[in-house]
Amino acid sequence: MNHVLDRPIWSALQSAHADLAEGGKCARRYPPSIVPFAASADDSPESLDALENLPSGEESMFLVEAGPIAVPSGLVVIAEASVTQMVAERPHEKITDRRIQPLTEADAADMLDLATLTRPGPFTLRAQSLGRFWGIRHEGRLVAMAGQRMRQTGFIELSGLCTHPDFQGRGLGTLLFRFVAGQIASVGDRAYLHAYAANTSAISLYKAQGFVVRSEMxxxxxxRRP
Structure with missing residues (x-):
């Protein structure tokens, strides 16, 4: 039996994030203005046809799965990578720090600017539609943030972790990592995350913070093919 995180996008869009899903029983995606993630229910011809019909124009879609990814003939692969999926080995303690503040829609532009600079992964002005985010400001400038992205029954993805280059090396990223992991554990869910497999320094950091590799993705x- 497949694990719920083997096809994380599909499992999120048919459970906790079903209200955000575009598509139907065979293939679904998030609205591109929120995050460009999509998935088919399986690799059947019917599901792959449905996946092929999701994007329009020049829209791109990110597909993430534990096994080989089947791509319908009407779509073309423009980028690919190996990703490491990690889960919290144990629940993290809920912590507080006066520097950490919840982020709101009023912070969306600053969040996008920081994400564009540091490139933690796909990020949009509407990222907060997926889950809560928190950040640290210095003299009014957002210098670090982290939050929640995909959700499945029993799991919440820790995502969007980034620190402005001028403030790296001060422990802000580790602090926010522990804070968000604690927030996830406090509601009874298990934190998980994705990191590019080539980013060995980040993976080592996450291991030091109590995360273990669950699967290579x-x-x-x-x-759409031209």
Whole structure:
């Protein structure tokens, strides 16, 4: 039996994030303005046809699965990478720190600017539609943040972790990592995350913070064939 995190996008869009899903029983995606993630229910011809019909124009979609990713003939792969999926080995303690503040829609532009600079992964102005985010400001400038992205029954993805280059090396990223992991554990869910397999320094950091590798994942970015 497959694990719920083997096809994390599909499992999120048919459970905790079903209200955000575009598509139907065979393939679904998040609204591109929120995050460009999509998935088919399985690799059947019917599901792959449905996946092929999700994007329009020049829209791209990110596909992430534990096994080989089947791509329908009408889509072309424009990028691919190996991704490491990690889960919290134990519940993290809920912590507090006066520097950490909840982020709101009023902070969306600053969040996008920081994400564009540091490139933690796909990020949009509407990222907060997926889950809560928290940040640290210095003299009014957002210098670090982290939050929650995909959700499945019993799991919440820790995502968007980034620190401005001028403030790296001060422990802000580790602090926010522990804070968000604690927030997830406090509601009874298990934290998990994705990191590019080539980012060995980040993976080592996450291991030091009590996360273990659950699965190696495949990622493909696709769009309609010209």
């Amino acid at each position: 495949n990622m493909r970015v696709v769009k």
